[in-house]
Amino acid sequence: MPCTTILVGKRASYDGSTIVARNEDSPGGQFEPKRMAVVEPADQPRTYTATESHLTIGLPDDPMRYSSVPDALPGHGVWAAAGFNEANVGMSATETITSNERVLGADPLVEYVPARGTEGEEGYVPATPGGLGEEDFVTVVLPYVRTAREGVERLGALLERYGTYEMNGIAFSDADEIWWLETVGGHHWIAKRVPDDAYVTMPNQLGIDYFDLADAEGDQVEHMASADLRAWMEANHLNLTMLAPHVVDDALDDICDELADTLFDADDDMLDDLDGFMDDVREGLLAGDIFNPREAFGSHSDSDHVYNTPRAWYMQRFLNPSDGWDGPNASFHPESDDIPWCRVPERKITIEDVKYVLSAHYQGTPFDPYGRDGSAATRGAYRPIGINRNGQLAVLQIRPYCDHAHACVQWMAFGSNPFNALVPLYANVHAMPAYLENTPAVVTTDSFYWANRLIGALADARFHDNSAHIERYREKVGAAGHRMLRETDAEVAGLAPEEVPAALERANARMAELLRRETDDLLGKVLHTTSLAMRNAFSMSDN
Numbered sequence: 123m124p125c126t127t128i129l130v131g132k133r134a135s136y137d138g139s140t141i142v143a144r145n146e147d148s149p150g151g152q153f154e155p156k157r158m159a160v161v162e163p164a165d166q167p168r169t170y171t172a173t174e175s176h177l178t179i180g181l182p183d184d185p186m187r188y189s190s191v192p193d194a195l196p197g198h199g200v201w202a203a204a205g206f207n208e209a210n211v212g213m214s215a216t217e218t219i220t221s222n223e224r225v226l227g228a229d230p231l232v233e234y235v236p237a238r239g240t241e242g243e244e245g246y247v248p249a250t251p252g253g254l255g256e257e258d259f260v261t262v263v264l265p266y267v268r269t270a271r272e273g274v275e276r277l278g279a280l281l282e283r284y285g286t287y288e289m290n291g292i293a294f295s296d297a298d299e300i301w302w303l304e305t306v307g308g309h310h311w312i313a314k315r316v317p318d319d320a321y322v323t324m325p326n327q328l329g330i331d332y333f334d335l336a337d338a339e340g341d342q343v344e345h346m347a348s349a350d351l352r353a354w355m356e357a358n359h360l361n362l363t364m365l366a367p368h369v370v371d372d373a374l375d376d377i378c379d380e381l382a383d384t385l386f387d388a389d390d391d392m393l394d395d396l397d398g399f400m401d402d403v404r405e406g407l408l409a410g411d412i413f414n415p416r417e418a419f420g421s422h423s424d425s426d427h428v429y430n431t432p433r434a435w436y437m438q439r440f441l442n443p444s445d446g447w448d449g450p451n452a453s454f455h456p457e458s459d460d461i462p463w464c465r466v467p468e469r470k471i472t473i474e475d476v477k478y479v480l481s482a483h484y485q486g487t488p489f490d491p492y493g494r495d496g497s498a499a500t501r502g503a504y505r506p507i508g509i510n511r512n513g514q515l516a517v518l519q520i521r522p523y524c525d526h527a528h529a530c531v532q533w534m535a536f537g538s539n540p541f542n543a544l545v546p547l548y549a550n551v552h553a554m555p556a557y558l559e560n561t562p563a564v565v566t567t568d569s570f571y572w573a574n575r576l577i578g579a580l581a582d583a584r585f586h587d588n589s590a591h592i593e594r595y596r597e598k599v600g601a602a603g604h605r606m607l608r609e610t611d612a613e614v615a616g617l618a619p620e621e622v623p624a625a626l627e628r629a630n631a632r633m634a635e636l637l638r639r640e641t642d643d644l645l646g647k648v649l650h651t652t653s654l655a656m657r658n659a660f661s662m663s664d665n
Contacts, residue, residue, distance in 0.1 A: 124149065126433055126507045127217045127324035128476055129293055129300050129316050129464075132522065136470040140300050142293045143476045143517040144214045145539065146191070146203050147509060155194035155571055156203070156514040156536060157561035158547070158554040162187050166265055173199035175234045175252030175287055179280075185265035189532055189549045191514050194561035194571065202260035204516035206530040206549035209268040210296060212518035215259040217291035219304060219328045220421040220430070228358035229307025232285030253285030253308065259292060270294035270301045274313045274346050277303060282348055285309045291324055297520045297529065301346075304328055306419045310354060312338070313346040320464040321471055323437040323479075325430040328420030331463045336411040355418065363413040422459045432456035432489070432504035437479040441467045448487070456489070456504060473533060473544065474600065476517055481508035481539035492540075492585045508539035510578070514571075515539055519546075527622040528614050531607065534558060537574030541581045541592055543599040545637050546607055548626035555634030570634075573641045580645075580652045587651050595644040599637060606633045 130141035148154040166185040171178045189205035204214040232253030239246035254262065262280065267273040273294035285308040292303045300316040302324075314330050316322050322329070335352050338345040348354075355361050435456045439447040442465060446452050454461050483506040488496025491506065517533035530549040535542045536558075547554065561571045581588040610629040614622050 124326050124429075124511075125217045126326075126437075126480060127214065127291065127293065127322070128437060128479060129295075129302060129322040129324070130471045130476065131300060131316050131318040131320050132298070133319040134321050134467055134471055136472045138522045139519045140212075140295045140297060141471070141473070141476060141517065141519050142204075142212055142214050142295045142300060143480060143515065143533075144204060144217060144293070145480050145507065145515050146513045148511040148513050150511070153511055153575070154201075154513050155561045155563070156191055157194040157569075157571065158534065158558040159190050159192050159202075160187065160551060160553055161190060161202075161265070162552065163265075167261075170258070170262055172252075172254065172258050173197075174255055174257050175232075176249060177234075177251040177253065177258075177284060179262065179284065181262060182266050187552070188260075188264050189551075189554070190260060190264075191516055191534070195563055199257035200261050201257050202264075203514065204518060204532070205260065205264060206518065206520075206532060207264050207267070208550070210520060210526060210530050211264065211267055211270060211273060212293075212295040212520060212530065213260055213264045213273055214293040214516065214518060215263075215290070216256040217293075217324050218256070218326050219289045219291045219324075220326065220423070220426065221289045221307065221328065221419060222421050224358065224360060225307045225419050228354065228360065229310055231287050231289075232308045233287045252287040254280060255286055255288050256290060259290070267294075270296045270299045271342075271346075274301045274303050278311050278313070278346065278348060281305060281311050282309055289328070291329065295518060295520060297522050302330070303346075304330055304415070304419075306348075306351075306415075310348045310351055312348075312351065312415055312419075315344040317464060317466075320466050321441060322464045323434045323461075324463075325433040327426055327430040327434075328416055329434075329463045330415045331417075331460075332412065333415050334412050355413075360418045361410065361413045362417045363410075416463070426459075427457035428503070429505045431458060431461060432484070433482075433507050434461045436482050436484055436487070436507065438462070438465060440479055440482070441465075441471065441475065444468060473517060473519065477515070477533075477535070477539070477544050477596075477600075479507065480515055481542075482506065483508050483540055510538050510582070512537060512539045515542075515544070517544060524611055525615070527619050528611060528626060533603075535574070536571040538578035538582070541578040541588075542574045543596040543637075543640075544603070545599060545633060546603040547630050547633065548610070551623050551627045551630060553627060555631050557634045557638050567642060567645065570637065570641065573645055577641070577645050577648050580648045584652045584655050587655065588648050591644055591647045591651065595640055599640055602636050602640075603633065 124147045125145050127144040132138050132140050135141050163185045186208040188207040190202035193201045206212050234252035235250040237249040263277050286305050290305045294301045303313040305311050334345050338347040484490045488500040489504050491501050515535040519531045521529050531546045532549045533544045533546050535544045558570045561569045565572045567573050614625045
């Protein structure tokens with residue numbers, strides 16, 4: 123599915139948390155209702171059959187409880203999307219990403235092939251199952267892993283065995299690490315640890331731009347990959363890195379120049395470490411250990427420049443504003459192919475920053491569809507991050523200063539992100555509040571999902587008239603959420619571990635009740651404001 127992801131390392135976040143966040147967007151012309159759910163071990167299948175690919179696999183007999191954000195309507199699979207398990211491991215799956223013809227020719231996607239003919243008759247060919255995909259990943263991985271690294275290892279093994287029918291990016295987190303895995307063709311994959319002091323921006327495009335094969339084949343400090351990746355790349359001529367010594371030296375000189383600008387106050391030891399690092403990089407490049415996966419496995423298509431790269435540009439423009447992102451002398455433009463996969467932010471990143479970038483529609487630029495700058499052409503030039511078909515936003519926060527039993531918070535928003543608010547919910551519970559868990563097929567304000575869809579559709583028509591209502595709502599809900607977390611953390615600090623889930627459920631319920639009141643109030647205000655602007659209005663009144 124089309125989505126947008128941001129990952130925030132623990133030293134880059136405002137409170138030392140690891141933060142994984144992703145918009146799940148429906149395909150064009152569709153609006154897939156979403157809901158929250160908690161899956162108990164007894165409800166987890168021991169044999170799993172994928173709806174999309176018809177693949178059947180056995181699952182371990184010792185699953186953990188986990189939270190999720192599945193599709194609300196039955197009949198086409200689970201699509202669990204994002205959640206935490208009892209071991210405080212988070213998973214977000216997936217960011218649909220791009221590839222190229224060379225990769226897909228070297229390792230074709232494993233697609234479902236329907237049966238041909240009639241069973242029992244001559245010429246009948248049975249159906250061939252496909253691989254695993256977004257529909258399946260959370261269900262078959264999250265209940266069974268106890269660290270982010272284990273998540274990469276389990277999913278990697280499943281990909282190598284069963285394959286996938288699509289290109290995907292998947293995030294795993296625990297209190298110490300975030301790992302990002304990208305599928306490469308049908309059976310291959312790479313994974314990279316997010317630096318603790320950095321954030322990652324991911325539109326629907328293969329993103330990793332620096333990979334160390336020697337590390338992936340050795341200690342796996344920051345890189346992991348399918349076992350035969352090097353041989354497969356060599357056999358299919360996929361490494362596009364320029365290995366001429368003068369090219370390598372020029373590239374490293376450019377890197378050093380950029381680092382010097384940010385390390386102006388570095389001491390001698392830091393500079394010596396930097397020199398040593400650059401020597402290692404040079405040796406790795408010349409040995410073929412270091413390469414750019416985005417060049418080898420990804421795409422630089424015209425559609426990327428409309429659909430993908432502008433989103434990364436805007437997120438990094440917001441989080442590193444001093445770098446200069448506009449004008450003819452800017453280092454990066456909305457259509458740049460070399461926007462970094464990760465970078466160190468100018469200041470610590472908050473939950474509110476994450477919500478802002480994942481709701482963005484190019485505010486402050488000529489590309490804002492609601493803006494007054496630019497022209498009609500520029501205002502529709504690029505695909506927004508906060509788009510009409512956002513289905514849900516899950517922000518997975520693991521707080522290192524809290525006891526294990528209440529460290530994980532799953533911040534949730536439903537509907538189009540420019541018109542909604544994030545609400546925090548503790549993940550270590552046996553059920554989620556009905557307001558977020560129950561999303562029926564019929565439209566109703568008893569559902570957080572449907573209420574947000576209604577607000578977005580109404581507010582969009584009179585964006586500027588309604589923006590103040592939405593800003594106040596977002597601030598009030600967010601402030602109440604932070605207060606709820608602070609008060610509940612103190613409340614459960616002295617409880618026995620077995621008592622904590624029930625206390626967290628009560629806190630979630632109180633938060634949901636406040637959320638419902640504020641959402642109903644916002645809906646009333648937006649309905650009134652937009653009704654006044656209906657085209658069949660008339661100034662003369664009969665009162």
